[in-house]
Amino acid sequence: MKVIKKIVPLFIVIMMTISLVACGNSSTVSSQSSTDETEQAKTFPKFQGTDFDGNSVDESLFSKNEVTLLNFWFNGCSACVNEMPALEELNARLREKGAELVGINVEAGGSDKALAEAKEILSKQGATYRNLFISAGEEANEYIEKIFAFPTTVMVDKNGNIIGKPIVGSIEDEKKIDDILKMVDDVKAGKTVSYASDDDDKMTALMTEVDNIFLEHKDVWDKVFDSIKKNFDSSQKNNVEQADDTTYAEYLKAQIETVKDSFTEDELRTLDNDIKRIDEIDKQIQELDSNKDSNK
Template sequence: MKTKMTIKRILPVFIVTAMLAASITACGNSGNSGSNTGSKAMTSSNKAASEKFPGFKGKDFDGNDVDESLFSKNEATLVNFWFNGCSACVNEMPALEEFNKKLKEKGAELIGINAGTASDEKGFAEAKEILSKQGATYRNLILPNDHEYVRKIFSFPTTVIVDKNGNIVGDPIVGAIEDEDKQAKILKIIDEIKAGNGVTSSVTSEQSAASDNPTAPLYEEENKIFAENQDTWNKLFSKIKKDQVETNVEKPYAEFLKEQLEASKADFTEDEIKTINEGLAKIDEIEKKIAELKKK
């Protein structure tokens, strides 16, 4: 199988999934590559009322301690999850900077959460440089790598709306929120939150629901392979250089990862090499099945 491919996630706490196509609106989505073949919408807040954003203790990018009490400062808070290697995340930052001004007029705020890639000194410096170059001055946080909600995310960027009581409102919005139509719908949702009459508006995600995508179960199989030996795979992903993440490669996904292993083999134990090779053999078979489905 020959396809154009980029690696969607190079993170110390997340599962890597295959990504097709050079131009996308979401990084790391399970089986969609940013196409709009279906939709998952953020709908009512009835469900959200019983789901709190999990508590946390972390730091903002200025080194200040933060926790879930920050939600009480605003009528609503948009929490935008991103990581250093996600081009869709980075590209929407200037639009988010402007959108944050509109949010503040309504007593709301946008905050970014860097998922994993700013967890060490080098990654943090890179994250700060990205924000600076994109002119993004809105508040950004770093949460612990094992935070309960962060670990649930399979696509980037993902944005969730949290009310002042810490309740998650509706479903996550998967994909960029830089276009005016989505922003207008989000502002309407914030008005509904402030009115206290329940949320009836919705925002359509870029990612199709799993039931609409026959390849989704196969990508989930890949996710499980990575999840079973997270530390070993994370070690491999950390070896992949940024330019390799951003460049399309005319190689199958498993072959690309195999090359990364060969290039840094001296840094791995025999058991780690065995684990990766066994996983890559399974991934290669899964990718062949995905290719067949995509032909239909």
């Protein structure tokens, strides 16, 4: 699994493109009794946003549904776009159960152009379910920044509580849709939901390890991403979107090469060592993802 960590919020939506193929093969979910205290839900952070019709939206939207599925996506995410017809059908079935699917575009609030592109994508895919972007709410934005892969779908009950763990990857296949619908029924019946796979905690730990590498040498990595962001243009974006076989480490190394004159020799050695560590972690993540595929 090629994992791209969110470092610079506006820049990462472009970087995430090289990890999308792996996102479609993530975990299944199951339900269990609500007596398990370890599965108590956490509240989704308060936020203020705007839907694609220009209406103000906040966390009160959860109270209008028994369950709300939040589907996080961005314009350049092919896996996100490809699943939209299935999400449209899923939303119709959810509405019959008093539930709803809501898309949250993580870049549409950045510019009118990004919003227009998002609307056009939805129109072409025949997606009419509600979409919005979050414009305010520090904790909500921090929550989004911790999303490691797209699409990611989060289930929230009518009280605003997050139910179970995020569903990472596409949910367009029939089995996952059936699982989700069953989860909705379970929530309405007073049950909670959890992941069936133990590999997800291992995956999260590995992703956190990558995060810690960036924090360990924050100053130099901030310099990397600031430099890349300044030099990023539309032609580079197209190249990244086509780099489906590029690992995270390879991508970072290539980008650093373009701005290496901005760093000292010591900084370059630090970056080189960090990339080697990231590459080893990425191999472990790919192995976990392969195991999931083989166990299907």
